[in-house]
Each structure stands twice: as structure tokens, then as C-alpha cells.
Amino acid sequence: MKHLFFAIGIFSALLLSCSKKEPADLYPADSPKANYDTTGIDSFSNGATSIDVVRQIRMSSKQYQDSVKEAIKLQEQEKKLKEELEKENKKKAEEAQRTEEKNKAKTAEIPAAGDAKTE
Template structure:
């Protein structure tokens, strides 16, 4: 009997010790899950995009690059037009100078008396 009682006690201890319990891994899996932050990020919190980085992103966009190319083309066209206008103005000024010089020469040649060799007294 004594053996039977001790055997029952040992078997009860083994049953309780080896009984199926919730594993500790279940809690560990829940804790290991990634918690996603769904809170809006304002400009002062960590992870917010700085003004410089946002500017770089905007500047690298294809739309911005196209607008820069277009602006350069417009500037070049304006520069060419200005150069052409300046050349035309210079040509006009040179023509006017030549005309005025020719008129002065004509006036001076008309105003000078022609010596015919006859003396007048």
C-alpha cells in the first residue's frame, strides 16, 4: 500500500508537471508582432520630412526638370532676339551716320566758293 500510495503520488505529480499548458511562445509571438505607427507625423516629430529633403524631391521630379529646360530655352530665345535687335539698331545708327556725313560733305562742297580765275574787285 505504501508503494501504491507513493506511486499514485508520483504519477499525480508527473501528470500535473507534464500536462498541456499554454505555451510561453504564444505570448512571445504577440509581443514580437510589429506595432505600426498610424499616428500622423507632424513637422516636429521624428521621421518628418525636412524642408530641404522635400525641396530635393520636388527638384528631382521630371515635371520640374522639364520646366527648367523650358525656361532655359525661353531665356536663350530672348537673348537671341535681343542680340538681333541690337544688331539692327547698330546698322540703323551706322546708316544714319553715313547719311549725315554725306549731307555735311555736300553742304561743305556747296558752300565753298569755286575759284574760276576771274578777279572781282
């Protein structure tokens, strides 16, 4: 009888332990999900940046800043040149107007003098 109770106990333990259990859902549908990548990147993985690449990025950004400064300087120089050209053009236009006015005044005086001679 002792052996029978012992055998029933072991048999029931085996049935309970070997029964098919449903796995617990690790990612339930109502759990919040991150909207960003949460995987870690170590220094040897595909997405990692090496020290040399970071150095090149920094150098290129410094070079970019220098080129931007040079471009601004060139634009300022071009503006100054355009302003000087505009001033010179204005002076030439004013001088041309003055000479035209003088020529008109001279031509107006000449016929008046010619009319006086014919009379």
C-alpha cells in the first residue's frame, strides 16, 4: 500500500510537470511601445562610428565653417564692388546729363545769335 501511494504521487507529479503549458505573452498588445530604436550599439557592430570617422566629421565641419566664412567675405566684397560700380555709373550719368544740358544751352544760344545776325 505504501508503494501504491508512492507510485500514484510520482505519477501525478509527472503528469503535472510534463503537461503542456501555454507560454506567457512577453509582448502584450496593450503594452506601450517606444517610438525610437532601443537596441544598443557596441563599438564593433554595424552602426557604430569609429574614432577616425568622428575625427573626419569634426574636420569636415570645421572646413565647412571656414568655407562658409569665406563665402560670406566674397559676397561682401561683391556687394562693395557693385556699390562702387553703381556710384561710378551715377557719376557718369550725372556728368553726361550736365554735358547734355551745356550742349543744349550752347545750341540754344547759337540759333539765337544766328537769328540776330540775319535780321
